[in-house]
Amino acid sequence: MRAKVVALGVGIAAVCTVPLAITVTADAAPDVVLSRGHPVLASSAKDAARTGVMAVDGDPATRWTSGTPAITQWLRxxxxxxxxxxxxxxxxxxxxxxxxxxxxxxxxxxWTDLHRETAGDGGTDDVKRLKGTGRYLRVLATQRAWASGYSLREIQVYGPGPAVKAIPVTSAPATVPAAARGLTDARKRELAFQLVSTAENSTLDWRGQYGYIEDIGDGRGYTAGIVGFCSGTSDMLALVSEYTRRSPRNRLAGYLPALRTVDGSDSHAGLDPGFTTAWKRAAADPVFQKTQEDERDRLYFGPAVTLASSDGLRALGQFAYYDAAVMHGMSGLRRIRAAAMRDVRTPKQGGDETLWLDEFLDVRVAEMRTEEAHTDVTRVETAQRAFLRAGNLDLNAPLAWRVYGDRFAVRK
Structure with a gap:
């Protein structure tokens, strides 16, 4: 059993750069208990008998136990x-x-960090001399001692009070709420598409971009559609090929030979002058719209989210992988990930989710700056990085961000 005291400035930056000063103390703080019987939300629970409620019921014989294999778990x-x-x-x-x-x-x-523990050894942690204010308090576990997960018998939060009368709680969610399920949740999936659209098309309305097409001068030929399918990077060819399979007599089918010829270059040979007009007219076809969505999911969204999930990442990390795949392709995403793994472990490997994403974004930014057309890295620094610094790993709304000089916000 041990008691620990830590004095720490607020914010993730302080947590990552300021050495922790830990001293042993035996005195008890005079403050009142603020937490007993208050509502608790858990990232997961083993079963109905081991939910988050058990950690604030005042009975050390009961406990909360996490229920999913994800390394990062929390109680709020x-x-x-x-x-x-x-x-x-x-x-x-x-x-x-x-x-x-x-x-x-x-x-x-x-979220703001009050304390960061990096060498926990179980038993009782009595963390004193904290300085922070908030309605919500969260214990965010990032490295487990046992493969089975985490288990807490009690959380006792103290402060000068007065304590708010507890609302009687008889049960709590046993699984991750919809807001924290990652991009498999329909609302988070929609948000991911909106975020990409602000970077690719300068609008939240991604469904209005089926007919978008232009050459933006990045060496990839024409860029078009809801995620920027390019005539020079094979995905536009794959899209039009699939569209033609579904609708053989479509307006774009006649351009397939030219698309095969220009694939891998920035050439417009065989596409000008009619291709852009044909694309815009095809955009009114529901079959073409559905094909764009399906190819987006097949080529980018599905593989990126699957890879992020296998790395133990939540919604923000899943989006960061997806956005990287849209810009760099899945092969480029894997290169960025491999470079980041040289220095930092993924959550699945036992690493800290925030530190991993910070490193991943560093490598992503470095990769972007190697291309003249992508030296503006605001889609990372004033969007994804801003969410990370706020501790918003679940991409919970409201969100506000800037991309390429434009400001965007999602309220709910």
Missing amino acids: LDLGRAQAVTRVRLIWDGAYARAYRIQVSADGAS
């Missing part, structure tokens, strides 16, 4: 109103976290 407490937090006491079961963060939030979406 609603303290009823904004509260100053000075101390958090965690009573671990056998399956403890070697690394975790204690965070506070005003809205349950953007």
